Amino acid sequence: MRVILPEIKELISSKKKRPIRKVVSYFEPADIAEIWSELTLDEQLILFNALDIKFAADIFESLKEDQMIEILNTVSVEKKKAVLNEMSPDDRTDLFAILPDEETEKLIPLLDEDEQKRTRELLAYKENTAGGLMTTDYITVPEDVKIGYVFRELRNKAKDIDFIQYIYVVDKMNRLQGTIPLKDLLTTNPQRKVSRIMDTHIISVHLNMDQEDVVHVFEKYDEPSLPVLDKLGRLKGVITVDDVLDVIKEEASEDIYRFGAAGGTDEYLSASPFRVAQKRVIWLIILALAGFISGSVLEHFSFLLSSIVTLSFFIPILMNTSGSAGTQAATVVVRGLATGEIKLSDIWHVIKKEFLIGILMGVVAGVITALRAIILQGDVMLGFTVAIAMIAAIIIATSLGGILPIIFKKLGVDPALMSGPLIATILDTTTLLIYFNVTMLLLWRLQ
Amino acid sequence: MRVILPEIKELISSKKKRPIRKVVSYFEPADIAEIWSELTLDEQLILFNALDIKFAADIFESLKEDQMIEILNTVSVEKKKAVLNEMSPDDRTDLFAILPDEETEKLIPLLDEDEQKRTRELLAYKENTAGGLMTTDYITVPEDVKIGYVFRELRNKAKDIDFIQYIYVVDKMNRLQGTIPLKDLLTTNPQRKVSRIMDTHIISVHLNMDQEDVVHVFEKYDEPSLPVLDKLGRLKGVITVDDVLDVIKEEASEDIYRFGAAGGTDEYLSASPFRVAQKRVIWLIILALAGFISGSVLEHFSFLLSSIVTLSFFIPILMNTSGSAGTQAATVVVRGLATGEIKLSDIWHVIKKEFLIGILMGVVAGVITALRAIILQGDVMLGFTVAIAMIAAIIIATSLGGILPIIFKKLGVDPALMSGPLIATILDTTTLLIYFNVTMLLLWRLQ
Numbered sequence: 018m019r020v021i022l023p024e025i026k027e028l029i030s031s032k033k034k035r036p037i038r039k040v041v042s043y044f045e046p047a048d049i050a051e052i053w054s055e056l057t058l059d060e061q062l063i064l065f066n067a068l069d070i071k072f073a074a075d076i077f078e079s080l081k082e083d084q085m086i087e088i089l090n091t092v093s094v095e096k097k098k099a100v101l102n103e104m105s106p107d108d109r110t111d112l113f114a115i116l117p118d119e120e121t122e123k124l125i126p127l128l129d130e131d132e133q134k135r136t137r138e139l140l141a142y143k144e145n146t147a148g149g150l151m152t153t154d155y156i157t158v159p160e161d162v163k164i165g166y167v168f169r170e171l172r173n174k175a176k177d178i179d180f181i182q183y184i185y186v187v188d189k190m191n192r193l194q195g196t197i198p199l200k201d202l203l204t205t206n207p208q209r210k211v212s213r214i215m216d217t218h219i220i221s222v223h224l225n226m227d228q229e230d231v232v233h234v235f236e237k238y239d240e241p242s243l244p245v246l247d248k249l250g251r252l253k254g255v256i257t258v259d260d261v262l263d264v265i266k267e268e269a270s271e272d273i274y275r276f277g278a279a280g281g282t283d284e285y286l287s288a289s290p291f292r293v294a295q296k297r298v299i300w301l302i303i304l305a306l307a308g309f310i311s312g313s314v315l316e317h318f319s320f321l322l323s324s325i326v327t328l329s330f331f332i333p334i335l336m337n338t339s340g341s342a343g344t345q346a347a348t349v350v351v352r353g354l355a356t357g358e359i360k361l362s363d364i365w366h367v368i369k370k371e372f373l374i375g376i377l378m379g380v381v382a383g384v385i386t387a388l389r390a391i392i393l394q395g396d397v398m399l400g401f402t403v404a405i406a407m408i409a410a411i412i413i414a415t416s417l418g419g420i421l422p423i424i425f426k427k428l429g430v431d432p433a434l435m436s437g438p439l440i441a442t443i444l445d446t447t448t449l450l451i452y453f454n455v456t457m458l459l460l461w462r463l464q
Numbered sequence: 465m466r467v468i469l470p471e472i473k474e475l476i477s478s479k480k481k482r483p484i485r486k487v488v489s490y491f492e493p494a495d496i497a498e499i500w501s502e503l504t505l506d507e508q509l510i511l512f513n514a515l516d517i518k519f520a521a522d523i524f525e526s527l528k529e530d531q532m533i534e535i536l537n538t539v540s541v542e543k544k545k546a547v548l549n550e551m552s553p554d555d556r557t558d559l560f561a562i563l564p565d566e567e568t569e570k571l572i573p574l575l576d577e578d579e580q581k582r583t584r585e586l587l588a589y590k591e592n593t594a595g596g597l598m599t600t601d602y603i604t605v606p607e608d609v610k611i612g613y614v615f616r617e618l619r620n621k622a623k624d625i626d627f628i629q630y631i632y633v634v635d636k637m638n639r640l641q642g643t644i645p646l647k648d649l650l651t652t653n654p655q656r657k658v659s660r661i662m663d664t665h666i667i668s669v670h671l672n673m674d675q676e677d678v679v680h681v682f683e684k685y686d687e688p689s690l691p692v693l694d695k696l697g698r699l700k701g702v703i704t705v706d707d708v709l710d711v712i713k714e715e716a717s718e719d720i721y722r723f724g725a726a727g728g729t730d731e732y733l734s735a736s737p738f739r740v741a742q743k744r745v746i747w748l749i750i751l752a753l754a755g756f757i758s759g760s761v762l763e764h765f766s767f768l769l770s771s772i773v774t775l776s777f778f779i780p781i782l783m784n785t786s787g788s789a790g791t792q793a794a795t796v797v798v799r800g801l802a803t804g805e806i807k808l809s810d811i812w813h814v815i816k817k818e819f820l821i822g823i824l825m826g827v828v829a830g831v832i833t834a835l836r837a838i839i840l841q842g843d844v845m846l847g848f849t850v851a852i853a854m855i856a857a858i859i860i861a862t863s864l865g866g867i868l869p870i871i872f873k874k875l876g877v878d879p880a881l882m883s884g885p886l887i888a889t890i891l892d893t894t895t896l897l898i899y900f901n902v903t904m905l906l907l908w909r910l911q
Contacts, residue, residue: 269716277795290820348724
C-alpha cells in the first residue's frame with residue numbers, strides 16, 4: 018500500500034495516538050521510513066511516540082543514520098531505552114559504530130544487561146569483517162537434548178528473531194557441532210535426539226574474514242545464512258543474506274567510485290559541493306601532475322610539431338583511442354579481480370590475451386586514422402605513420418590496462434585505484450612517445 | 465573441507481562407485497563444481513554416474529553453463545531425465561533459456577508431466593523480469609483449512625524445497641490472501657484456522673517487474689523471499705534472496721562494463737581474443753570517429769598552434785584534466801541513478817552542484833597549470849590564459865558529466881552507456897574549443 022503523505026500529515030496533526038497507530042500499522046515500516054524526511058521533526062516525534070515500540074523500532078532501523086541520530090537526540094530516555102533494546106543487535110552495533118565514543122558510552126547503559134555485554138563484544142569487531150556483519154540473534158541448543166527441547170526453545174525465542182533458517186547445535190564449549198534446518202524440525206518426531214538428525218556438514222565463515230570474502234562464500238553456496246566461528250570453532254554469531262545484499266551494493270559502489278577516480282562513496286545529494294569537490298580534487302591534482310609529463314614530452318618534440326603542423330591534428334585521436342582501449346582492458350580486469358573470475362595467477366594469460374586484442378583493435382583503429390590522413394590531408398606517408406603509431410599505442414594500451422590492476426593487487430593495493438582516468442593519463446605519455454618516435458623514424462627524415 | 469584434487473582423481477580412476485559416493489558426499493556440491501574443470505570429461509562422467517541423483521543434480525546446478533551442456537550431451541538418457549527432474553525449476557529454466565530451441569524441445573519431454581507444464585510457463589517470462597527469476601517450488605494452502613493441514617503439506621513437500629521461509633495462503637482463484645512465517649507455525653495450535661493467524665500485510669512483486677526493481681524491493685524490505693503476483697493478484701511464483709544476489713552482481717558488472725565502454729559481460733578468461741576484441745572494437749570505432757571532431761578543431765585552429773608553439777604543450781593536460789573531471793561526475797551520477805539515490809527529478813540539483821564543483825576544482829587545476837606555464841615557460845600571460853581555459857573547461861566537464869547520464873536515462877537509454885571514455889571524448893572537443901577561443905581572446909591579439 019502506498020503512503021499518502023498529506024493524509025499522514027493530517028493524521029499526525031490530530032495528535033490522536035490511537036488512530037495514528039492504527040492507520041500507520043497498515044504500512045510497512047520501510048515505507049514509513051521512506052517518507053520520514055518529508056515530515057517535520059515535530060511530526061516525527063508525535064508519530065514515533067504514538068506507535069507501539071516494536072513498530073517504532075522497525076521504522077527506526079530503516080532510517081538513514083543522520084535521521085536516527087536526530088531521533089535519539091530528541092525522544093525521552095524511556096523511549097530511547099525501549100527502541101535500542103528492541104533493535105536487532107547487528108543494526109544497533111552499526112549505529113553505535115558511527116556515533117562518537119562518548120555518545121555510545123552514554124547509550125550502552127540503557128540496554129538490558131546481557132544486551133550490553135553482547136553489544137560491547139560486537140563493537141570490538143572490525144566493521145568490514147564477518148564479526149562486524151553478524152548478529153547475535155539466533156537459537157542454539159545443546160547436542161544431547163531431544164527435538165522436543167528445540168520446540169520449547171523456539172516457542173520462547175522465535176518472537177524476537179526476524180528470520181530463522183537453522184537451529185545451531187553446540188557442545189559444552191559452545192563449539193558448533195551441527196545445524197538443523199527449521200523445515201526439518203516440522204517433520205521430526207519430538208522424541209528423537211538432536212545429535213541424530215543434525216546436519217554435520219557445516220559451511221561457516223571465520224570471525225575475521227573480510228566482508229568481500231564473506232560475500233563470495235554466500236554466492237558460492239547459496240545459503241540464506243551462515244554461522245560465524247572463532248579460531249576454536251566456537252559459534253560467535255550468524256550472518257543473514259540480507260546483510261550480504263548491502264555489502265555487495267556497497268562494495269560495487271566503492272569499486273565504481275574508485276575506478277572513476279571519484280573519491281569516497283558518501284551521500285552525493287546531501288553533501289555540500291565543497292565536500293564533494295574536496296574528495297575529487299585530490300585525484301584531479303594527481304592526474305594533472307601526471308599529465309604534465311605528457312606536456313613535457315610534447316615540449317621535447319616541439320621541433321617536430323613546428324616543422325610538420327599536421328602532426329598535431331592526430332594527437333587528440335591517438336591519445337583518446339589508446340586511453341579508451343586501456344580503460345576497456347582495465348575495466349574488465351578490475352571487475353574480474355573483484356568478482357574472483359580473474360586471479361593473480363592469471364597474469365600471463367591476461368597479458369597474452371590483451372596483447373592479441375591490442376593488435377586486432379590497433380589494426381582497425383590504425384586503418385581508420387590512416388584513411389582520415391589520406392582523405393583529409395592527402396598524405397599517404399602521414400597516414401602510414403599515424404597507423405603504425407596507432408597500432409603500437411593500442412597494443413601498449415590494452416596490455417598496460419590489463420596488467421596494471423593485477424600488479425596493484427599483487428602489491429596489496431585495491432586494483433580499482435588503477436582508475437580509468439589514471440590509465441588514460443599514463444597512456445597519454447606512452448602514446449605521445451610512440452607517436453613522435455615513429456614519426457622520427459618514418460616521416461621526419463623524409464621531409 | 466577442502467577438495468584435494470589428486471586424491472579425487474585417484475579415487476575416480478578406481479571406478480568404484482561406492483567409495484566415490486562416500487568420499488564425495490563429505491564435500492559440498494559447490495566445492496565439487498569448483499574443481500570440475502580440472503577433471504577430464506571421462507572423469508566427470510564416472511563421478512557423475514557414481515553419485516546419487518540428488519547430489520549429482522546439486523553439483524550440476526552449480527556448474528557453469530558450458531559445463532552443464534557438455535554433461536547433458538554425454539550422459540545417458542535416464543541420467544539426464546533424473547537430473548533434469550531433480551533440478552530446481554528456476555535453475556532449470558535458466559539452462560533451457562540459453563539452449564537452442566530445438567535442444568530445449570528435446571529435453572522438456574524428459575520431465576515429469578507437471579514439471580513440463582511449469583517449465584513451459586516459466587520459459588515464457590522474460591529472463592530479466594520477476595517472472596524470469598522466480599521458482600515454482602513453494603507451498604500454498606487454502607484459506608479455510610487448519611494449521612494441522614499445513615503441517616501435513618509440509619511433511620509431504622518440504623523435502624523437495626531447499627528453503628522455506630513462508631507458507632502462502634491462497635483463495636480458490638489462487639489469489640494470495642496472506643503469508644505464514646514458518647517459525648510461527650511451530651508455536652501455533654494445530655486446531656487454529658490458517659486465516660486467523662496469517663499475516664495479511666503482503667509485500668509482493670509483479671510478474672513483469674524489471675529485475676533491477678525487484679532488487680530494490682528486496683533491499684528496501686529486507687525479506688528473505690517475495691511472492692510474485694500477476695495482474696489479478698494470483699500467486700505465480702516466489703523469488704528467493706539468493707537469486708537476487710546473482711542479479712545484483714550481474715547488474716553491477718553490466719554497469720561497470722558499459723561505463724568502461726568494454727562491451728558485454730561474457731566470460732573473459734575463456735573467451736577468445738577475437739571475441740573480446742569484437743565486443744570492444746565497436747565502441748573504440750565510435751570513440752575514434754568522435755575523436756576526429758577534436759582533430760578537426762585542432763586543424764581549424766592550426767594557425768594559432770603554428771604561431772605560438774608553446775600552446776600545444778598544454779593540450780594534453782587540458783584534455784586530460786577535463787576528461788577526468790567529467791568522468792568523476794559521470795561516475796557518481798551513473799552509480800546514483802543505478803542505486804536509486806539520484807532520481808530524474810534531481811537534474812537541476814545535479815547541474816547546480818556540478819557547476820559549483822567545477823568552479824572549485826577548476827580554480828585548483830587552473831592555478832597548477834598556470835604555475836607550470838610561468839615556471840617552465842616564464843610566460844605570465846600564457847599562464848593566465850591557460851588557467852582561464854582550464855577553469856572554463858572543467859566547469860563544462862563536471863556539468864556535462866553530471867547531466868548527460870540523466871539525459872540518457874530520460875531518453876530511456878541506460879545511463880551507463882554514457883561511459884567514461886565517451887565523456888572524455890566529448891569533452892576533448894569542448895575543451896579544445898574553449899582553449900583556442902580563450903587564447904584568441906586573451907593571448908593572440910597581444911602577440
